[in-house]
Amino acid sequence: MAYYFRLGQIPPKRHTQFRQPDGSLYKEELVSSKGFSGIYSNLYHIYNPNEVKSIGTPKPFSWEPAKAHGLNQTHLKTSGVDTTGEDYLSARRMLMMNNDVMMGICSPRQRKMDYYFKNADGDELIYIHDGEGVLYSQFGKLEVKKGDYVVIPRTTIYRFEFAEEGPLRLLVIESHGPIETVKRYRNEVGQLLEHSPYCERDIRPPHELHIEREKGDYLVQIKKQGFLHQYSYGHSPLDIVGWDGYLYPYALSIHDFEPITGRIHQPPPVHQTFQAWGFVICSFVPRLFDYHPLAIPAPYNHSNIDSDEVLYYAEGEFMSRKGIDRGSFTIHMGGLPHGPHPGTVEKSIGAKETHEYAVMLDTHRPLFITTDALEFVDKNYPMSWTE
Numbered sequence: 001m002a003y004y005f006r007l008g009q010i011p012p013k014r015h016t017q018f019r020q021p022d023g024s025l026y027k028e029e030l031v032s033s034k035g036f037s038g039i040y041s042n043l044y045h046i047y048n049p050n051e052v053k054s055i056g057t058p059k060p061f062s063w064e065p066a067k068a069h070g071l072n073q074t075h076l077k078t079s080g081v082d083t084t085g086e087d088y089l090s091a092r093r094m095l096m097m098n099n100d101v102m103m104g105i106c107s108p109r110q111r112k113m114d115y116y117f118k119n120a121d122g123d124e125l126i127y128i129h130d131g132e133g134v135l136y137s138q139f140g141k142l143e144v145k146k147g148d149y150v151v152i153p154r155t156t157i158y159r160f161e162f163a164e165e166g167p168l169r170l171l172v173i174e175s176h177g178p179i180e181t182v183k184r185y186r187n188e189v190g191q192l193l194e195h196s197p198y199c200e201r202d203i204r205p206p207h208e209l210h211i212e213r214e215k216g217d218y219l220v221q222i223k224k225q226g227f228l229h230q231y232s233y234g235h236s237p238l239d240i241v242g243w244d245g246y247l248y249p250y251a252l253s254i255h256d257f258e259p260i261t262g263r264i265h266q267p268p269p270v271h272q273t274f275q276a277w278g279f280v281i282c283s284f285v286p287r288l289f290d291y292h293p294l295a296i297p298a299p300y301n302h303s304n305i306d307s308d309e310v311l312y313y314a315e316g317e318f319m320s321r322k323g324i325d326r327g328s329f330t331i332h333m334g335g336l337p338h339g340p341h342p343g344t345v346e347k348s349i350g351a352k353e354t355h356e357y358a359v360m361l362d363t364h365r366p367l368f369i370t371t372d373a374l375e376f377v378d379k380n381y382p383m384s385w386t387e
């Protein structure tokens with residue numbers, strides 16, 4: 001949810017006759033969330049969106065929690081993940097999951113998708129760690145680049161075309177509930193408040209329509225309840241001549257997140273960027289450290305008993321951690337305290353600023369690593385606070 005937006009041609013009044021140049025009607029589609037109570041958009045199709053040509057055999061597409069991993073502070077070293085021969089969906093390695101959220105990485109070798117994808121299970125938040133490209137969706141064209149959070153509401157039909165050159169690495173979050181801006185930063189009509197770390201100008205919706213009129217064979221892979229359902233159509237799902245509403249994909253760059261700092265150490269909620277059901281997403285960005293004369297910039301030990309806390313290390317040196325690579329995840333589980341590594345507290349005193357970037361996922365309910373994550377586990381991490 002961001003703000004009201006419109007692109008292309010729409011009739012002056014919704015649910016009224018809106019005709020194509022040949023006299024036939026455009027096909028209106030309401031895409032609504034939370035039944036009819038949440039945000040929605042109205043889309044105008046050239047072709048009938050229900051006109052299915054054939055349905056193929058569904059492909060299994062799910063992950064299993066590794067429940068035997070137990071209560072362990074966990075470090076996943078994923079920087080060397082293999083990408084050979086894989087595309088946007090088959091390259092997905094979901095590494096953590098509970099009933100509210102899944103989080104993982106995706107580093108596809110194939111840069112251009114030759115099919116369309118619809119996630120019917122949840123909203124997606126794709127953080128572009130490395131790479132750039134274009135998101136083509138029913139809502140139009142959206143250029144994305146390194147550092148962008150790309151919020152893709154469920155039911156959006158899309159495909160990515162990433163640049164062929166350079167590394168490509170995505171952090172993928174799938175949310176059972178809608179991914180939204182932070183409620184306490186919104187006023188009573190939804191506008192982001194003055195003290196919000198970002199505002200509407202930082203939110204980039206699709207900027208122009210991308211209309212595919214040609215008839216042909218178009219495959220849409222639809223993710224629903226553990227399968228990729230194979231739907232073929234005789235026309236492109238990107239046949240939209242106009243739309244308006246509040247539901248659409250958008251990008252927000254981590255570089256446009258303005259940090260909130262203080263005289264003494266600020267708690268994680270100042271870094272909050274998005275909210276959803278059962279978790280929050282926070283951004284750690286370059287910022288000045290605490291400026292009390294006796295301040296300790298390193299965080300204090302904490303037992304966040306009702307949260308499992310995941311940090312994805314994107315860029316820079318993390319002053320409170322040792323042995324962490326770019327692309328590492330740490331999962332600090334509720335039920336155990338955690339804090340800075342030995343020596344890092346004293347070392348942090350007097351430091352003026354940090355250049356780190358990290359994405360944090362804090363869940364309210366216990367999070368499991370998946371069986372896919374086991375190969376990335378750093379077995380020494382649970383004892384890494386002991387010198």
Ligand SMILES: [Fe+2]
Pocket residue numbers: 302309332338
């Ligand atoms: Fe923490």
